[in-house]
Amino acid sequence: MPDLPDGWTPGGPLNAGMLKTEYAVRPLGTDVAQPRLSWIATAPGYGATQTAYRILVASTPELLTPESADVWDSGKVSSARTFGIEYDGPPMTARTRYHWTVQLWDGLDREGEWATPEWFETGLLNEGFGPARWIGGQVESAPLLRKAFAVNGAVRRARLYASGLGYADLRLNGQAVSDAVLDPGFTDYDHTVLYVTHDVTELVRTGDNVVGAELGRGFFGLTSPNSWRWHEAPWTAEPRLIARLVVEYDDGRTTEVVSDESWRITGGPTLSDNLYTGETYDARRALPGWDAAGFNDSAWSAAAVVDAPKGQLQGQAHEPIRVVETVAPVELTEVQPGVWVADFGQTTAGWTRLTVTAPAGTVVGLTHGETVADGNVVAVNRHVEGDRIQRDEYIAAGNGVEEWEPRFSYKGFRYVQIDGLTERPDVLMRVAHSDVATVTRFTSAQAPYEQFDQAMRRTILNNLHGIPTDTPFMEKNGWTGDAQVGGPTMLATLDMARSFTKWLGDIRDSQAESGQLPVIVPSSGWGFTDLSPATEWPTVYPFLLREMHRAYGDERLLREHWNSLTRYLAWELDRVDDGLSVSVLGDWLPPGYGRGPAPEDRRLTGTAYLYRAVLMAAEIGDLIGKPNDYRKAAAELADGLNRAFLDREAGLYRSADDPDYRQTSNAVPLAFGIVPDELVPRVAANLAADVEARGFHLNTGCLGVGELLPVLTAHGYGGAATKVALQRSYPSWGYWFDLGADTMWEKWEEDSRSRNHYFQGTVVQWIYENVAGLRNVDAGWERIVVRPDARDETTSSSIHTDTIRGRVSVTWRQVSRVLSLEVQVPIGTTAEVHVPSAAPADVTAVPGQFASEPSYQDGYTVYTVPAGHWSFTSRSA
Structure with missing residues (x-):
């Protein structure tokens, strides 16, 4: 020292x-x-x-x-x-x-x-639900279930353990037992069923009590025919509930209330609920006080004991979905008599709260969409049968001011079209998503960088509802390819430890006996032959496991998934043909290619992603002491890819299918380390030349978009990367935002069917790592690299991230040729700090005696520093 x-x-x-x-x-x-x-x-x-x-x-x-x-x-x-x-x-x-x-x-x-x-x-651990049974019954609408019980003493503690499938709105003595919505989380119900623990100590009272539940269908009982066959899932059934209420008294006694035939059931005012089509609620059928003591339920039926789902019950560990924001319209327009459109000024996921005074039987329609055409909200989904999409209907009771919001569906929208009222409607947007914490804050003197960061953050959150989805408006599916490309940005932006742990379990649950994984997780069985095999999608499995270890140092996760992972990779490697992996999706949605895959040979990206996957598996095996030969498999895949697609003389990758130079085909091999060492400079130079020849535009789809700018920057073309990032004409992120975007879109074109899609928004990862200059390079943030590479077009940047070891922050500001750099390093982390400079003598480090002796590399003076707050000044940046 x-x-x-x-x-x-x-x-x-x-x-x-x-x-x-x-x-x-x-x-x-x-x-x-x-x-x-x-x-x-x-x-x-x-x-x-x-x-x-x-x-x-x-x-x-x-x-x-x-x-x-x-x-x-x-x-x-x-x-x-x-x-x-x-x-x-x-x-x-x-x-x-x-x-x-x-x-x-x-x-x-x-x-x-x-x-x-x-x-x-x-939670319940191995004790389970005891004598509690799954209960339900045949009713014509969303079922209401209730059970009266008595409390005869001072209560020390009361816990309600419950699972309602698909969703349960749980009540005790007239009050909600929690602020969670759309609960419990969605799983493959043939393998895993989640239950939730609720502290209801403050809700029980001496004397008569009632516990109740209204049940929604969710993905468990979805009925609308749809492309992904959720209506035919092997678990599909009517809603049901299992519950165990444990009341502990101050005097040491314990009493329990469990779900069984003694509960009462009836159909409630929610006539229908569907994740794609919306909900219909008839307020005339409401039963005030049904969930409180003193209500007469003699007209109700006895609940029936029903079959248990096949999945194992386990305590829900990931964050629940909550309403996190309420937003008033920025504009409310009557587009025709009795038809209004509310613009909430932001694209989100959630639903609408309606306040209305209307005669009994008045039907108020609420149609949700992300765009407006000819004055009307666009709500079309070709994947779901029927004309009704994202439409709620409220039937008024006619008893004064009435307030309602749905409880068993969510929508992707910015606009709501309201019909059925003669008076100006009163509506509010309710933003709802998994309540994960934000861990990163970013600022920059370059306003578009901040705009992209905020938009990507919002888009990710809009697609977190127990699983990472692809679009809240259209599909609500857990596409593995989306998480493959978006995972690093999601981990860098939000605390995804619990959410991704849960979804990795969903991946394992979705695995076929053969070892194959589907392209969406969970899956009804769809995605094994539909749009499959698509190597770039389910290879998220080893990649995300490795990323979780990098972010959180999670070794238990690696051990728990090793056997399933090796089964999956055995299936992938077994179908390799002549060193190549066949894939049907490829670089999805590059500019100009509508609703189809990229024009290049998909075996190139399929093989590249399998190469990276087996390398990730090799690293995982090393970390947990599992010998493997995955590096040999990776070398064979690299040889096959280079043999088939590398033009050594020209220094580029191409296929016979290419209509032109394909940036993804070259950026991905560079990013994954597949390019032979002697050809790396030429392949990178050709990539940069193509970008410049296109006027600094990209031609990448979802796979290449996240690799293009980092690859350019890593090989000395940070200026070109910056010009692409800040481009305003089509195709670019700036093009979207000049069209009014506030989220990331699915397609580069203005007619993008989804305007809430994060897989093209991974430019934010480049901003964090190359503009702000912060990169996590080792398990659980044990080692970081600070290197602000892409400083063109901005004079300052700041990022702070709350990691598993503590806060990491990097702030830099440049005035003329003087650059000031502040770095905060938490205990347990070592930082390699690259300070832009003409020579080491131009850099001052404070406190200098704690930093290593600097070295000099490619225009940067490099220090290695331990925990503390560090200041560096470069007079020749």
């Missing part, structure tokens, strides 16, 4: 904050047998390191001392690890709250303070 300036300490004292269990703060109802614990280590000064930790787990916060911890004391463990640390005490008890804390030691073996305690609570 070098000498320290007065007043500075060598990274101590070291303390822990942001304690999480299984990536969550205070998770309620975890079914993980050995939950993983994590924290953020913090200390003043520079160069702080964690050398040891001690974890205590106790049954109450008062017992969290080394002398009295009654569940688990890890003892002092020599380790720098701050995440993924498994609970290693006695087997956990179901339905139990555990409290925990941690103490850290720094590089001088000094003890930090015990962290502020946190807790986690187990």
Whole structure:
């Protein structure tokens, strides 16, 4: 440790904050047998390191001392690890709250303070739902279920464990049990069914009580014939519920209410609900007080015990969907008598809240769409039978002011067309998506960069509803190719640890006996032969596993998926022909190619993505100690691709199908490391030359768009990449935004069928890594590279990201030839900082004594620095 300036300490004292269990703060109802614990280590000064930790787990916060911890004391463990640390005490008890804390030691073996305690609570674990049964019944509309029960004493704790398929709006004594919507999450119900734990302690009361549920169809009971055959899924059935309410009293007694034949059922006011067509609600059929004590349910029927879904029940661990914003229209226009169009000024996913005063029987229609044509909202979906698309209907009760919003469907829209009213309508947009946290903030003096960042963030969130989808308006499907190209940006922008963990489980559940994976996940069975095989799509499996390890250092995930992963890759490799992988999709939707695949030979990208997939699998195998020969398979694929498509004399990749030079065909092999070393400069130069010849326009579809700008920048053509990024004419992102876009679109053309599609918006990843200059290059942010390459056309940029180790930030500003660079490095991370400069002598580092001796590479002075806040000034940038 070098000498320290007065007043500075060598990274101590070291303390822990942001304690999480299984990536969550205070998770309620975890079914993980050995939950993983994590924290953020913090200390003043520079160069702080964690050398040891001690974890205590106790049954109450008062017992969290080394002398009295009654569940688990890890003892002092020599380790720098701050995440993924498994609970290693006695087997956990179901339905139990555990409290925990941690103490850290720094590089001088000094003890930090015990962290502020946190807790986690187990779910049902192996105890299950006991005598509870799945119940339902034949009713003509969305079923209402209720059960009256008595509470006879002071309640210490009450928990409701429940799963309603497809969705359940759960009530207790007239109130919602949570603010979650469209719950529980969508899965392959033949393999996994999610239940949710609700803390209802404050809702139960002494005396008479009622627990109730209204059930929606979701993807479990979807009925409209559609291209993806959700109406014919093997699990398709009428809605049903399983519930277990456990009430614990202060005197030690426990009573339970479980779903069985004693519950009552009737048809409710929701006449129909469908994820594609919308909902119809007849307020005249509403039953005020049905979910509260004192309601007479004698006219209701006894609930029937119904077949359980085949899937295994497990506690829902990913973030629920919530209403996160309410938006008023920016414009409301009467386009014809009795027909109004509301423009909410933003493209979103969610639904409309209606407030109305109208005579009984008045039908108010609400049609949702992303565009308007000839004054009318466009709501057309060729994939779903019938004329009704994204249309809700409310039938008024006629009893004064009435307020309603749907509960079992969501729509992709900016505009809503309202019909059936003579008076000016009162409508609000309700924005709803998986409630994942934003972890990154970005700013720049170049306004389009900020615009792209905000649009991509909004587009991703609009496509998170328990799974990562492709479009909330059209499909709502979990296309694997979309997540393949968008995954890194999603991980860089949002906390996707729990959401992607869940979806990776969906991928595994969707696997066929042969090992094959479908192109959408979950799947009804569609996507194994339909638009398949498409190698570039399901190879998301190893890629996303590796990206999760890179973002969160998650080794358990790698181990849990290894067997399924190897089965899948065996299926892919078995169909390789002459070193090539056949694919039917390819670089989907390049400019000018409408609704079809790219014009080039799809075996090129298919083979390239399989090459990257097997390399990812080789790395995963190394990380978890599983010997494999995937690198040999990768070399054979690279040889096959180069043999078939590389023109060595011209220094470019092409196929017999190409109508012209294809940027994706060249950017992807460069990005994946397939190009022979001696040809890399020529292939990169030809790519840059083509970009320039097109007036700095791209001709890439969804696969190439995310690789083009990083490849150009990495090979010294950052100026060309910048011109493409800031292009305003077709095809470009600027073209969209000049047309009024606020989200990313599916197609480059103005007639894009979806205007809420993230797979063409991966320019944001380039902005983060090359304009802001922050790149994560090792497991769990253990090592980062700071290198602002693409500085053309902007004078400043700032990014901060809350990682699993703590906050990383990079801020730079250039005035004339002087560049100021600020870098914040959390404990456990090492940063390689590349400062633009003409020579090392032109750069000043503060505090210089903590930085490595700089080297000089290609116009950058390079420092390696540990934890701390660093300042660099370059006088020759």
